[in-house]
Amino acid sequence: MTAINAAGTIIVVNRLKEKGYRITGQRQALVEQLVESEEPLSAFEIWERLRIQYKDVSLDTVYRNLHVLVDLGALIPINAMGKEGVRYELVYTSHHHHIVCVKCGQTQCIDYCPVDPHLISVLKTHGYELVRHNLQLFGVCRHCNC
Amino acid sequence: MTAINAAGTIIVVNRLKEKGYRITGQRQALVEQLVESEEPLSAFEIWERLRIQYKDVSLDTVYRNLHVLVDLGALIPINAMGKEGVRYELVYTSHHHHIVCVKCGQTQCIDYCPVDPHLISVLKTHGYELVRHNLQLFGVCRHCNC
DNA sequence: ATAAGTGCAAACTGTTTGCAGCCAG
DNA sequence: CTGGCTGCAAACAGTTTGCACTTAT
Numbered sequence: 001m002t003a004i005n006a007a008g009t010i011i012v013v014n015r016l017k018e019k020g021y022r023i024t025g026q027r028q029a030l031v032e033q034l035v036e037s038e039e040p041l042s043a044f045e046i047w048e049r050l051r052i053q054y055k056d057v058s059l060d061t062v063y064r065n066l067h068v069l070v071d072l073g074a075l076i077p078i079n080a081m082g083k084e085g086v087r088y089e090l091v092y093t094s095h096h097h098h099i100v101c102v103k104c105g106q107t108q109c110i111d112y113c114p115v116d117p118h119l120i121s122v123l124k125t126h127g128y129e130l131v132r133h134n135l136q137l138f139g140v141c142r143h144c145n146c
Numbered sequence: 147m148t149a150i151n152a153a154g155t156i157i158v159v160n161r162l163k164e165k166g167y168r169i170t171g172q173r174q175a176l177v178e179q180l181v182e183s184e185e186p187l188s189a190f191e192i193w194e195r196l197r198i199q200y201k202d203v204s205l206d207t208v209y210r211n212l213h214v215l216v217d218l219g220a221l222i223p224i225n226a227m228g229k230e231g232v233r234y235e236l237v238y239t240s241h242h243h244h245i246v247c248v249k250c251g252q253t254q255c256i257d258y259c260p261v262d263p264h265l266i267s268v269l270k271t272h273g274y275e276l277v278r279h280n281l282q283l284f285g286v287c288r289h290c291n292c
Numbered sequence: 293a294t295a296a297g298t299g300c301a302a303a304c305t306g307t308t309t310g311c312a313g314c315c316a317g
Numbered sequence: 318c319t320g321g322c323t324g325c326a327a328a329c330a331g332t333t334t335g336c337a338c339t340t341a342t
Contacts, residue, residue, distance in 0.1 A: 189306080
């Protein structure tokens with residue numbers, strides 16, 4: 001694990017401690033997997049990776065810890081719609097959106113966000129103040145497009 | 147049913163006929179429910195409404211017909227990102243998105259779409275071909291902002 | 293010590309599928 | 318008439334929950 005990843009783990013683990021959560025081996029290992037992953041992971045994928053270190057870890061524990069992190073605001077759920085369920089990504093990185101492959105369910109980060117001053121003002125004319133947003137992009141990835 | 151809704155039903159039904167699908171009572175009634183609905187419906191909600199006319203219609207039939215309409219391109223699946231499953235909206239109206247008030251749940255159509263040639267090309271560089279998309283906007287409406 | 297966290301199994305939800313009968317074309 | 322459509326039941330995948338045991342604090 002790189003120094004930058006170790007730091008990321010510590011940040012998340014400290015947030016857990018602050019809120020009174022206990023740091024178990026499984027919980028810390030789950031955070032490490034999320035920090036080290038290049039892309040959002042599904043609960044099942046996290047489970048597969050955790051089992052290398054914790055051979056008896058259960059999928060339930062993965063789900064429970066994912067919920068804890070989501071409640072904490074440290075993790076955002078990304079819905080892949082269809083193939084495989086929700087994927088999770090830590091949010092200490094910069095703001096961006098994702099595209100999901102409608103065939104295989106893989107996701108990629110897209111460094112683009114539609115929310116600009118123009119959209120904000122359009123919404124204002126409708127009487128709305130924007131609180132949060134999510135751009136869902138669905139496509140076919142290079143691999144599935146053959 | 148208003149004249150405009152009747153017209154909407156006919157448009158969708160004709161697309162089904164063109165592709166060789168048969169027009170059963172259940173199928174037509176399902177289209178009518180979608181046309182008449184102000185907002186996207188879940189499979190379960192459609193089923194509830196269909197059962198008023200077709201008391202023995204099965205939920206499977208709802209799903210099967212939803213798939214047919216999605217394959218046809220007449221219906222887009224919208225993931226509510228909450229605990230509920232997928233919602234469906236007919237696409238014979240002009241393309242737009244919605245903003246949802248996080249306090250009262252009211253929605254408004256927003257005549258804005260982030261998908262432009264620039265975004266398409268950004269996605270191409272990621273190896274993705276865009277199939278469909280959905281912009282989810284959450285805000286506080288004029289009424290709730292006091 | 294003690295309450296949060298865990299593994300197991302079983303329940304639950306939303307969706308899909310195999311089959312025999314039905315009905316639109 | 319006949320293949321697509323249907324209802325039924327059962328399977329299915331992803332997720333959640335009740336329980337007794339374990340472990341971090």
